[in-house]
Amino acid sequence: MSVCEEHLNITIDENDIIVGAKDIIKRIRPTWPLQQLHFKIFTDGRTNKLIGIWYTGHCTDMILVRIYGNNSDLLIDRKSEIQNIRILNKAGYTHCIYATFNNGFAYEFLEGETLTIETVKNPKVYPLIAKRMAEMHNLEFENESISKDAFIWGKVKKFMQIIPKRFSDSLKQTKFEMLIPSYAILKKEYQLLKSTLSKVNSPVVFAHNDLLLGNILYNQKQENVVFIDYEYTAFNYQAFDIVNHFTEYAGFDEPDYSLYPDENFQKKWLKKYLRIYNATTNVSEKDVDKLYWQVTKFTPLPHFFWGCWALIQSEHSHIDFDFLEYAAIRFNEYFKWKEEIFKMKTEFDE
Known part of the structure; x- marks a missing residue:
């Protein structure tokens, strides 16, 4: 698992996350055909919003895009969160990050x-x-x-x-x-x-x-x-x-x-x-x-x-x-x- 350090100057509207997720995919997976993209909005989260994106026939290559919840930086140190994921990814314990953006990050989907x-x-x-x-x-x-x-x-x-x-x-x-x-x-x-x-x-x-x-x-x-x-x-x-x-x-x-x-x-x-x-x-x-x-x-x-x-x-x-x-x-x-x-x-x- 390798970590991509790319930061995208993109802010996703939490009320229009599919449009925002497409903007992320265009940047980190430019070869993915936009007309064949599929989206799954996960509803379990209680702090953030989460969406999975893949394209037809490639559901195992899903990318997850997390959008930070409103004012959640009051609760969470986001720099530490990203640093922790990188440390634990290097140790082989968790997913890698593909890119960060202004109010979230895109990362690897793990089966389970x-x-x-x-x-x-x-x-x-x-x-x-x-x-x-x-x-x-x-x-x-x-x-x-x-x-x-x-x-x-x-x-x-x-x-x-x-x-x-x-x-x-x-x-x-x-x-x-x-x-x-x-x-x-x-x-x-x-x-x-x-x-x-x-x-x-x-x-x-x-x-x-x-x-x-x-x-x-x-x-x-x-x-x-x-x-x-x-x-x-x-x-x-x-x-x-x-x-x-x-x-x-x-x-x-x-x-x-x-x-x-x-x-x-x-x-x-x-x-x-x-x-x-x-x-x-x-x-x-x-x-x-x-x-x-x-x-x-x-x-x-x-x-x-x-x-x-x-x-x-x-x-x-x-x-x-x-x-x-x-x-x-x-x-x-x-x-x-x-x-x-x-x-x-x-x-x-x-």
């Missing part, structure tokens, strides 16, 4: 099925996810421009600075007041999370930070998984990346948190992970128990993080999705887990 709430627990699939995550967490960097500090606290702090305090839409404002904790409460919870979880001493690793089901492709023929969408990839706590993935077992559109994996499943998953992460077949039960404790301690944080994210999206996104309702669901889960976990004591607690 996105996961479902059933397949993510498949015994053939989950060890592949654990393995790939461990490999990613073990990546080493000589690039001094990449911060090796855990990104989560700075990112949440930034989110909290820009979450809406009021909505101009009166119906949205009423819903906001009914469903969402006050800013003062959220600020207090952020301080509590930071002071508590910083003491867990989870290793800081190169983490994906957004391993929801739609960001993992399973290729049955090749018996591998590929992670996609590196918008939040950065150095972060190992335990956050793992537990963030576990919380996504609930699904996205109508999350069902009864699907959160139980202790037995998590420990099997973590044992597979530690074999790769520690480069040993001899993983002790104590090692598994310690990582399980760290992961469990971090369980409230993804809910808080994505709750703040959804509040920002509710103000700025043009995507048809009830982000306020989603924020309420995530904050409810946060408070539920916080009560359960912060009173829990084990041999690993101070």
